[in-house]
Amino acid sequence: MQTLILAAGQGTRMRPLTEQRPKPMLPVAGQPLVAHTATAAINAGASRLVFVVGYEADAVRSYFGTEFNGVPVEYAVQDTQQGTADAVRAGVAKLADEPFAVLNGDNLYDSESLAGLFECGPSVGSYRVEQPSAYGVLDITDGRVTKVVEKPDTPPSDVINTGAYVFPAPAQDWLDVEQSERGEHELTDVLNRACQETTVTAVPLHRWLDVGRPWELLEANEWKLDECQRQLNGEIHDDAKLRGNVIVESGATVDAGVVIEGPAILQAGTTVGPNAYVRGATLLGPDTTVGHSVEVKNSVLMRGATVGHLSYVGDSILGRDVNFGAGTTVANLRHDEMPVTCEVKGEQVSTGRRKFGVVCGDGVKTGINTSLNAGVSLATGATTAPNETVLRSVTDD
Numbered sequence: 001m002q003t004l005i006l007a008a009g010q011g012t013r014m015r016p017l018t019e020q021r022p023k024p025m026l027p028v029a030g031q032p033l034v035a036h037t038a039t040a041a042i043n044a045g046a047s048r049l050v051f052v053v054g055y056e057a058d059a060v061r062s063y064f065g066t067e068f069n070g071v072p073v074e075y076a077v078q079d080t081q082q083g084t085a086d087a088v089r090a091g092v093a094k095l096a097d098e099p100f101a102v103l104n105g106d107n108l109y110d111s112e113s114l115a116g117l118f119e120c121g122p123s124v125g126s127y128r129v130e131q132p133s134a135y136g137v138l139d140i141t142d143g144r145v146t147k148v149v150e151k152p153d154t155p156p157s158d159v160i161n162t163g164a165y166v167f168p169a170p171a172q173d174w175l176d177v178e179q180s181e182r183g184e185h186e187l188t189d190v191l192n193r194a195c196q197e198t199t200v201t202a203v204p205l206h207r208w209l210d211v212g213r214p215w216e217l218l219e220a221n222e223w224k225l226d227e228c229q230r231q232l233n234g235e236i237h238d239d240a241k242l243r244g245n246v247i248v249e250s251g252a253t254v255d256a257g258v259v260i261e262g263p264a265i266l267q268a269g270t271t272v273g274p275n276a277y278v279r280g281a282t283l284l285g286p287d288t289t290v291g292h293s294v295e296v297k298n299s300v301l302m303r304g305a306t307v308g309h310l311s312y313v314g315d316s317i318l319g320r321d322v323n324f325g326a327g328t329t330v331a332n333l334r335h336d337e338m339p340v341t342c343e344v345k346g347e348q349v350s351t352g353r354r355k356f357g358v359v360c361g362d363g364v365k366t367g368i369n370t371s372l373n374a375g376v377s378l379a380t381g382a383t384t385a386p387n388e389t390v391l392r393s394v395t396d397d
């Protein structure tokens, strides 16, 4: 199945983490998010991948090159991000006149379900949710999709569109759809046309995750870290205790007195300890440092991030080269135990999580004894003074 992977979006809801890189290249269990999408597609039978790239396109190109896991890779460029139908229109120029699959490059899918989708003819991956009104909802009669309705007040079902499709070959000529109310050319309008022209089947996916907002990056890491198998290749002190599925890559160092409870990955160049505690689903990216008396729980530290001494980091994402001064402490729980909120495009949004810490853009530096409140987001390059307490997000403005 020739497969288009949409990876051109600007990822504005994921800022500040997407200021220097496209969202599909954010790290998930030691690989870019979209590498998991591509792997699932290949395992499901993708014979050829075409990435539609745009925003920060070179990052995608240089990671995948011309072949990925034995499957040829090509690229199509979407110059301005005018919506998913527009992205597919850019991509079909690279396709043969045959049926084609489309996947969102910022979504995680399980391979088995995608295999079912690829075998099903015209189809859309579906997923049951408790509150469908926030999604594109599928109207289904006898297993056949009759239409998809965007964010309806009265949803026709509790089954939603996952952004995974198989279109018939003629759909390559159906992409010239009108702009929607939000000013984009939407692939769901093409799906609606397909529902009129042919039989479109809803294929339930076992597992699916849309990674649009920062806490969903933690969820993606929780999912994929959970699938990792223990593998100890780095330099590990005899006095360190590594429990469960922990991966220590060659070139990573674990010093005396360290306790690591998996799942966790320590990528090459990482040093942990002495006397540090790493737990939960944690990704310590390449060249990161977790020093003496530091606890890191259920977090993602991107390349070069440093938490040197006497600090707590929980349920958080630290961008590239972030540096936490000694004694920096992250809050990840509200006193009222309500879900933590986080700023997304200027608005406070519920993360739905009882535990959520902070989001730090690349190059953030905290002064010693900084306290960061739960849900705070710090803009790229933001700094704090010693003893500062940060209660609200710091944006570029």
Ligand code: TTP
Pocket: 006, 007, 008, 009, 010, 011, 012, 013, 014, 023, 052, 078, 080, 081, 082, 083, 084, 086, 087, 103, 104, 105, 106, 107, 184, 212
């Ligand atoms: P979205 O998540 O809707 O858009 P986005 O990735 O730009 O993020 P945000 O809304 O936070 O700004 O996109 C769904 C998928 O489609 C995703 O994989 C990116 C891709 N896409 C394109 O390739 N081109 C586009 O013009 C748009 C809007 C999305």
